[in-house]
Amino acid sequence: MIFTYDGTFAGLLSAIFEAFRLRAEVTDIIPEDRFQQQLFGKEIPIETNPEHAARVIAGLKKRSGNDRIVELLRHAYLTEQPEVERLILHFVRRQMAVHALDVSKDAGDERIRRVLRLKQQMGREVHRMHAFVRFQQTGDGMYVALINPDFNCLPLIGDHFAARYPAMEWLIYDTRRHYGLHWSSEQKRAEFITLDSNQDGRLRSLSAEMLEAGETDYQELWQTYFRAVDIPERKNIKLHLQHVPKRYWKYLTEKI
Template sequence: MSRSLVPRRSAAEALAAAANRRQAAPELRNPPLDYAYDGSFEGLLTVVFQVYDRKAAPNSIQPLGTVQGGLFAQPVEIDTNEAAAARVWDGLLRYMDKDARTRLFHVFLSEVPDRELLVFRYAHTAMCAGRDIAENYADDNVRRVQRLAQQMYREKHRMEAFVRFEKTQDGLFHATIEPDFDVLPLIAPHFTKRYADQRWLIFDRRRSYGLYYDLHRTDIVQFDADSAPQRRAAVSATVLDEREPLFQVLWQAYFDHVNIPERKNMKLHRRHMPLRYWKYLSEKQPRQRPFQPIQNKRPVQPGGPALGAGGEVQG
C-alpha cells in the first residue's frame, strides 16, 4: 500500500484552507474601455473595482481634468465609491503583502503619466498569478513599480532632512518645498511626531496644497493660485517673526563653522543635496554677515607653558 508524504488534513483545516484560497482574477471578456476618475487614489481603486464589475479591461485611465476623448468614444466617468475602494484595497492583501500594496500607493504618488495603468497591471498580474509577484523581476511592471518606490523613498528621506521652517508673527512655523513627487502624505507622520509641540505648515508650491498641524491633528489644506505663497522673499518680508533673520544668521554661522574647508567636495555635496533644493534652505541663502572663524584659542609661545582644554596654564 502506497503512503502519501503529505499529511492528511482534518475537515476543519480543509474548510479553513478553502476559505482562504485565493480566487483568480475574473476574466475580462468584454471590449476594453477608456475610464475617467476624479484623480484621487480612492477614485483609482473604484475604477479597478468597476473594471472587474464590467469585465472590460482599461484602454486608458485618466483624471477628469486631463481626459482626452477618442474620435468615436468618450471615456466612462467613474464616481468615487469609498466602500468599493476599501473593498479593493483590503482584497489586494490576498495576493500581496502590505509592503507590496504600499508600493502601489507610492506609484500613484509618483505622478508618472501612466501610473494608473501601471497600478492596475501590477494588481491584475498578481491576481491572475494568485500569489505575490514582488520578486518576479522578469516582469516589466514589477521592475517599474520597484524602481518608482525606491525613487519615492529617496525623495521622502530628502524632504524629511531638507525642510527648513520659518517662524511667522503669529507663532506658526511654515516651510515651502517643491519635491519631484507628491510626498506630503508620506512625510506627514514624521513631522507630526517630531514637531508635536508647535503649529506648522508645509506648503508644496508645485501642487498648491500643504499639511497643517494645529497641535492636535494634521490636515491637508488647499490653496488658491492667488493666495498661495510664491516666493520665499515675498513671504519673509510680510509675515515673518522679527527674530527670524537672527535665527537664519545663527543657522548659517553654525553651518559655516561645522564645515571643513580643506575637505570641500562640491560634487559629493550636490549628490547628497541636489541644487533644486537650495533655494529653500536657510544655509544656502546669501550671507548677511561674512564668515569669520571663531577666535577662542590663544597661541602658544615657543618655550611657554602648555595650555589646558579650558585655556588654563598647566604647570
C-alpha cells in the first residue's frame, strides 16, 4: 500500500498517523507530485490534518522523552533525499513501539543512522547559508539575496537573519525551489512567498538597473578589499574549497 501526501512535513505526519490508525502495511509514502502509477501497490491519497500531525508529534516526544526529536525528523525531511519519507516512517514506528527510550540513540539501526546523517548534512548546509548569504540592495530599498542550496534549508535560516537584520527589509530567494522568505521590518515578521515566472526571471537576473545607485560601488569596494588582503604565498586552494565550496561562489560578492 502506498500513501501519497501534499509534500509538506505536516502532510507526512498526517500520512504516518493514518498508517497507525488503519494498522496498514504501508510500503511507501510519496509526495503527490512525484507519484507515478505503479504496477503493484495501491495508492491512497492522504489529506493533511494538523490535529493528526500534532498527535504524532506529541506521541514522539512522550515516547522518547526528547523534546527535540521532531526537530531531528524535520531537518532530515527537508533534505528532500530519496526515500526520506520511508526512513521517517521507520523511525516513527520504532519510537512508538517503546516507552521512555529515545531510538535516535540506537546506533545499531542503519535506517535510524541514515536519518541522523541527513540531519547532520542539513546542519552543515544551514551553517554555510549563515556564512555565505550575500544581500544586494535594490532600487526600492529592499535587500535581496539569491541562494541555490542542495537542501531545502530556507525554513531553517530565517530566525538567524531576522535576529541579525531586524531593521532591514529583506528577501532570501531559493532559485532552485522557486520560493523565498520575506522579512518585513515594519511588522517584524517573516513570510514565505512565491513568484510568477516573470517575477522569478527578473529576480534571478538582478541587473544593475534594479540595484540601488550605490550598491555596485559597495560591491567593487568589497572586491578591492579582498584583492588587497590576498597573500598569494599563503594560498591553499584545497583548504579554501573545503570551507567555501565552488557551488556557492556565484552568489558571493567577493567571488564575482
